[in-house]
Amino acid sequence: MPRPRKFRESDVVSSASEVFAVHGLAAATLDDLVRATGLGKQSLYNAFGGKRELFLRALSEDREEATRAVSEALGHDDASPLERIRGHLLRMAIEFSSGDRRVSLTTRALVESTGAEDPLSTATKAGIEQLAGVYAQCLEHARENGDLPADASVQSLAVYFVAVTRGMELLGRAGVGRGVLTAVALDALRVLHGQRMEAANGNHVPTESAGPDS
Amino acid sequence: MPRPRKFRESDVVSSASEVFAVHGLAAATLDDLVRATGLGKQSLYNAFGGKRELFLRALSEDREEATRAVSEALGHDDASPLERIRGHLLRMAIEFSSGDRRVSLTTRALVESTGAEDPLSTATKAGIEQLAGVYAQCLEHARENGDLPADASVQSLAVYFVAVTRGMELLGRAGVGRGVLTAVALDALRVLHGQRMEAANGNHVPTESAGPDS
DNA sequence: TACGTTATTGACCATATGGTCAAAAACCTG
């Protein structure tokens, strides 16, 4: 019997994502959001709770979507796992050099999170881990395939690819063009062709400052 | 005969940098700046011109400092160029996992720049190129040394390292710990040992990491 | 068709923002 909503939450979150991707959390005004989503402040407010909460929703959706996309890119069976990673990275090079002003919400969150224990930081970390997990899965397949040495450090390589893609995204923002970004991607991929994967377990620390932990 | 200033510009810019590094450009309030620098709004204003301009100054100083630091790290003669890059990257892994909330102003600028032709974007691009230039110089030495194949793409490798370090910085913000980040750095470095460099690979860079610890 | 529930609307608010102004203060030179 309650009056039904005029909007679909997913649409609103999607529009909000766009705003956040372009402006960032801090710089996006509630008014931007209102304009982009089409609903009034109050509707936004009692559907989501506020700017921050809306960002969290957007982040969560963005994360899901990104994971799905990468997962799909890495999951097709028509190519070897390593080829899939290669294709994915090259596609990222193109996407990131496309010149639009969007920045993935995960990256936004990474930079704008306070670092404290707030939900934003938590969600951000989770996002990174989830993303790394997708890479790890694919790399694991590659290892099982024999495309990677048995002692390859799938975990750190996965994180490595997350780092590389984030870096590429930033460079794209700096105006680095498609050609260079593609070359960077190819450089990055060369890690997978190295014969000795001796660095397996994330050991060794720099020579001069041998660290205690790890 | 004019009344002299009570402050040194470099001190002010330095304090401001700290604020910007922690909060970012958009989120840092003029009041934060006033408090951090110790001078009044108006003094800030007629010495620099406003928040944005102050950020640009801070960015420029930060860029100079970063370039100098990397350049120094990569420029010492007591190790081969490749070893220097290795040491530098491992040091970055430690720095970025130190858990503070600072983000380099270059990265901040990268994310917060509008992408348009404003001075911020311009300075940002210049910063990236400058940084890449430092890597390129070192890599070029490595090539001359025979540590890299003659046909190695020094340019793209340089940009690659910029990307990797930016990515590592972001991951550090996400709470990725020192061990993992170090492993990522080592993964990243493996690019320099890629198969095509196999023939030319001298013994300057220890390929097997003799790290005995966990 | 009336009711209860919820969504929507648009006005409203306290605050904090970046930025400005005019007066007072400080310094160096002459």
Place this chain on the structure above:
DNA sequence: CAGGTTTTTGACCATATGGTCAATAACGTA
């Protein structure tokens, strides 16, 4: 010590911010 120049100070301002309220509009059901 006076004059000129610039800095400093603290009050001031218009605006935009995130957020809230009370009233109204829709809807499904009974």
